[in-house]
Amino acid sequence: MPRLTLPKDELVSKGHSGCAGCGATLLARLCLKALGPKTIINSPACCWSVVQGVWPRAALKVPVIDHAFECTGAVSSGIRAALDAKGIDDVIVVGWAGDGGTVDIGLQALSGAVDRRTDFIYIMYDNEAYMNTGIQCSGCTPLYAWTNTTPGGKNQEWKQVAKKPIMEMLISNGIAYGATVSIAYPEDLVTKVKKAKTIRGTKFIHALSSCPPGWKIPSSKSVEVARLATQTGIFPLYEYENGAYVLNKDVKTKPVEEYLMSQGRFKHLTPAMIAEVQRRVDEDYAALKAKCKGAGASG
Numbered sequence: 001m002p003r004l005t006l007p008k009d010e011l012v013s014k015g016h017s018g019c020a021g022c023g024a025t026l027l028a029r030l031c032l033k034a035l036g037p038k039t040i041i042n043s044p045a046c047c048w049s050v051v052q053g054v055w056p057r058a059a060l061k062v063p064v065i066d067h068a069f070e071c072t073g074a075v076s077s078g079i080r081a082a083l084d085a086k087g088i089d090d091v092i093v094v095g096w097a098g099d100g101g102t103v104d105i106g107l108q109a110l111s112g113a114v115d116r117r118t119d120f121i122y123i124m125y126d127n128e129a130y131m132n133t134g135i136q137c138s139g140c141t142p143l144y145a146w147t148n149t150t151p152g153g154k155n156q157e158w159k160q161v162a163k164k165p166i167m168e169m170l171i172s173n174g175i176a177y178g179a180t181v182s183i184a185y186p187e188d189l190v191t192k193v194k195k196a197k198t199i200r201g202t203k204f205i206h207a208l209s210s211c212p213p214g215w216k217i218p219s220s221k222s223v224e225v226a227r228l229a230t231q232t233g234i235f236p237l238y239e240y241e242n243g244a245y246v247l248n249k250d251v252k253t254k255p256v257e258e259y260l261m262s263q264g265r266f267k268h269l270t271p272a273m274i275a276e277v278q279r280r281v282d283e284d285y286a287a288l289k290a291k292c293k294g295a296g297a298s299g
């Protein structure tokens with residue numbers, strides 16, 4: 001077994017109110033190991049505005065600013081401007097938002113920040129629905145997934161990409177660095193967040209974050225299901241920088257059915273629906289590989 005190199009420091013303390021097995025909470029622990037204590041986080045309405053708790057009993061050991069749903073890009077820009085005005089250049093500004101608060105409600109402010117090249121890291125934890133308010137469909141909910149507002153499954157067969165292609169949207173908008181990360185591949189995750197710290201401009205991290213109540217999985221399966229997302233090619237791990245893509249883990253070895261059937265939110269899928277998801281994933285993965293150089297790292 002190779003030696004793990006994860007930093008030991010914990011900046012998420014006990015007593016947070018995340019659900020058992022919350023992927024986003026594990027994600028926060030891992031990201032903060034990479035970010036370190038000189039970090040200011042800002043968050044819109046989302047599970048995480050509740051999970052961290054309310055000052056003075058907040059679970060994060062770094063400063064946090066809570067704000068309205070649509071503001072992450074704007075608040076991040078404001079914090080950066082304030083730090084610049086004080087001549088402070090060794091503090092990392094992080095916008096930490098859910099998928100709904102990013103691809104739907106916060107998109108305008110985020111796009112503005114990218115356009116201004118605001119120097120900050122935007123981390124979107126993607127649990128694929130508006131979870132905090134009771135599992136409503138978002139622009140990141142995948143094809144056919146059950147949510148409370150898509151009781152028969154999200155049906156967007158009319159478009160090739162049912163999830164909004166947020167990485168592509170932001171690349172075309174001008175981000176300096178983009179990366180997908182997963183709680184199932186912590187070393188890859190920490191490496192990418194550390195790299196993002198060294199790059200000037202807007203950095204975007206897309207993190208798949210399993211959600212036991214929303215995905216209808218046992219809390220003990222959170223990491224396993226996240227790993228299946230990468231092993232089936234549904235959530236490939238890649239980076240974007242200066243016009244170039246790199247596939248970090250070329251580990252697509254399993255049929256999508258294994259991932260889909262591990263979760264209650266996909267239990268109603270017919271064989272034809274599973275075949276349709278497989279067809280789309282195969283096409284998207286081939287297109288990504290064609291864009292990537294340096295593929296072939298083993299997982």
Ligand SMILES: Cc1ncc(C[n+]2csc(CCOP(=O)(O)OP(=O)(O)O)c2C)c(N)n1
Pocket residue numbers: 045046047048069070097098099100101102127129130131132133138
């Ligand atoms: C303007 C506005 N509309 C709706 C809400 C209610 N609300 C709070 S959190 C939330 C869900 C956020 O979803 P997402 O961004 O995906 O984060 P998650 O809850 O999944 O962590 C909603 C709809 C709100 N706080 N403000």
Ligand SMILES: [Mg+2]
Pocket residue numbers: 098099100125126127128129130131138
């Ligand atoms: Mg969400």
